[in-house]
Amino acid sequence: MARRPVTWYIATPADGIIEMSRHAGTPVNLAANVGQVVDHPKPCTNLWFDESPFSYFRMVKCVGETLEDTGIWPVTWPIRLWIVEPVGETGNWSPHHYPYRLLAHQIRVIEETEPWPALGARGREVLDVVHRQIPQRAAQWAADWDADPEGMRERLWNWELCGGQNSGSGKWARAMALTTSHSRRESAAQRWSERLARDIVDQALAGTDVSRNARHYASGRAADLTVAAQHQARFDAYILDSLRGNDLNRVVVA
Known part of the structure; x- marks a missing residue:
């Protein structure tokens, strides 16, 4: 039986910019890159260490965990929810403790989807x-x-x-x-x-x-x-x- 394709998600504030990228001074706007491959503006050299506030793209496959560790504060609604696809090498802090997470230096922004499943x-x-x-x-x-x-x-x-x-x-x-x-x-x-x-x-x-x-x-x-x-x-x-x-x-x- 073929395995079901995995869907990966990233949440952003209403303007479509990944909040951690904004904090790092290298804003990445997913809304402006639908259908495109986006390179991380300053990727970490040691995989997958936090060498800056924004060292890699973080995505999750469990949509109910999308709002964890986003950098979005204060808590707000609406947010925007994006389906993305990792490109190139990927990693994880710990497959045992974070099996639903994936880290990458390149992503393809597939589409925006309804935000309510994040809740x-x-x-x-x-x-x-x-x-x-x-x-x-x-x-x-x-x-x-x-x-x-x-x-x-x-x-x-x-x-x-x-x-x-x-x-x-x-x-x-x-x-x-x-x-x-x-x-x-x-x-x-x-x-x-x-x-x-x-x-x-x-x-x-x-x-x-x-x-x-x-x-x-x-x-x-x-x-x-x-x-x-x-x-x-x-x-x-x-x-x-x-x-x-x-x-x-x-x-x-x-």
């Missing part, structure tokens, strides 16, 4: 949470905390350590998500999504008088909600309801 197999759903759901919920999460800080602190403690009748503990659910992201090669996707979610909360609560603890609580709720979206097709309700904070949403009637 995992359910990247579209993650973006819906980030851009539509979190802005609508952030203020309520913060208000819930400030309305009863001691009560919410106790409920958060119970959620993190004990869970509820129909959902697991928050710490356990988060650990399951981290383990699954690692095994599915979507660790970078999860970290990026969580950071996007927290940034949206900061924007939604900017200029308000909510407390620092309320902001922190809302930020955590937002991050967990994106993780639930990322793994929606992989987990059952016992884990998903914990990540969604269903027990934290429930109003306790005396």
